[in-house]
Amino acid sequence: MKFAIDILIERKEGVADPEGNTIKDALRRLGYDSVESVRTSKMFSVVVEVNSPAEAKQIAEEIAQKVLANPVIENFKIFNIEEAG
Amino acid sequence: MKVGVVVFPGSNCDRDTAWAFSLLEGVEVEYLWHKDGLPGDVDLVVLPGGFSYGDYLRTGAFARFSPIMEDVIDFAGRGGLVLGICNGFQVLLESGLLPGAMLPNRGLRFICDWVHIRVERTDTPFTQNLSVGQVLRIPVAHFEGNYFADRSTLAEIEAKGQVVFRYSDPEGNVSERTNPNGSLNNIAGLVNERGNVLGMMPHPERAAAEILGSADGLKILQSVVDFGAKV
Numbered sequence: 133m134k135f136a137i138d139i140l141i142e143r144k145e146g147v148a149d150p151e152g153n154t155i156k157d158a159l160r161r162l163g164y165d166s167v168e169s170v171r172t173s174k175m176f177s178v179v180v181e182v183n184s185p186a187e188a189k190q191i192a193e194e195i196a197q198k199v200l201a202n203p204v205i206e207n208f209k210i211f212n213i214e215e216a217g
Numbered sequence: 218m219k220v221g222v223v224v225f226p227g228s229n230c231d232r233d234t235a236w237a238f239s240l241l242e243g244v245e246v247e248y249l250w251h252k253d254g255l256p257g258d259v260d261l262v263v264l265p266g267g268f269s270y271g272d273y274l275r276t277g278a279f280a281r282f283s284p285i286m287e288d289v290i291d292f293a294g295r296g297g298l299v300l301g302i303c304n305g306f307q308v309l310l311e312s313g314l315l316p317g318a319m320l321p322n323r324g325l326r327f328i329c330d331w332v333h334i335r336v337e338r339t340d341t342p343f344t345q346n347l348s349v350g351q352v353l354r355i356p357v358a359h360f361e362g363n364y365f366a367d368r369s370t371l372a373e374i375e376a377k378g379q380v381v382f383r384y385s386d387p388e389g390n391v392s393e394r395t396n397p398n399g400s401l402n403n404i405a406g407l408v409n410e411r412g413n414v415l416g417m418m419p420h421p422e423r424a425a426a427e428i429l430g431s432a433d434g435l436k437i438l439q440s441v442v443d444f445g446a447k448v
Binding site for chain 1: 399
C-alpha cells in the first residue's frame with residue numbers, strides 16, 4: 133500500500149528566524165500593523181510503500197529525525213498520513 | 218605531512234585549499250573523493266568550502282552521509298587532525314563532530330568580505346604558532362554562517378574554552394559591531410574538546426599570499442603542518 137505523509141520542519145523556540153523576521157517587517161511596512169510575528173517552516177510530502185499506516189509513521193519519524201530536521205535547531209511534526217493512489 | 222582534501226560534489230574551494238597547503242614545505246596533498254575510503258597515511262583531513270550537494274535541505278546535511286565521512290569520524294575519534302573550512306565547518310556541525318548549527322546570516326545577505334578574527338587559544342594544533350589576542354585578516358564568503366547553539370551548549374563551549382576565533386575589529390575588540398553575521402558570542406571558529414577538530418567560517422586558503430591581500434591564513438595552515446611534523 134502507498135501512503136502519503138506530510139512532515140513539517142520548524143525552528144525551535146528561541147532559534148532566530150531571519151527570513152520570518154524580514155517577512156514580518158515587510159508586511160508591517162505594507163500596512164499590516166496587526167502582524168506580530170512570522171515564523172517560516174518547511175513542509176515535505178513523502179510517499180512510502182509499506183503495509184500499514186503505523187509503519188508509514190515509523191519511517192516518517194525516522195527520516196525526519198535522521199535527515200530532514202537538524203535536532204539542534206529544528207523540531208518536526210508528522211501529520212496527514214493518508215492512503216495514496 | 219600528508220594532507221587529504223575531501224572533494225564532495227559541489228565543493229569549490231578544494232583546489233585553492235590544496236594550492237595553499239602546497240606552498241608549505243614538507244606537505245604532500247591528495248584529493249579524496251567523497252565516495253572513497255580515507256587512505257591510512259593521511260595526517261590531516263580538510264573539508265573544504267563550497268556548496269556540497271547544492272546546499273540542499275541544509276548546508277552540509279547530505280555531505281555528512283557521504284561514505285568518506287564515516288572514516289573521517291573514526292579518524293577524528295582516534296585523535297586525527299580535521300580542519301573544516303566554511304562549508305566544511307557546516308559539515309562538521311551536521312555530522313556532530315562539533316556542537317551547534319548554522320543559521321542564515323542575520324540580514325539575509327551572502328557576505329563576501331574581509332573580516333578580522335581574534336585568536337582565543339594557542340594550545341591547539343591549528344593555532345600553536347600564533348599568540349593569544351593576535352588578530353588575523355581573512356575573508357569570509359557565506360550565507361549561513363550565523364553560529365547558533367542552545368544556551369546550555371553555548372555555556373559549555375565557553376566553559377571548556379572551545380572557541381578559537383572570534384570576529385573582532387583590527388585591534389582585537391570583540392563587539393556586536395564587529396559581528397558580520399549574527400553568530401553567538403562572535404564565534405568564527407571552534408574546536409572539539411580534544412582540540413584535534415577545528416571548524417572555521419573564514420577561508421584561510423584565500424589569505425595565503427600577500428598578493429591576495431593577506432597571508433594571515435597561511436599562519437593557521439603552517440601551525441597545523443608544524444604540529445604534524447612533530448608528531
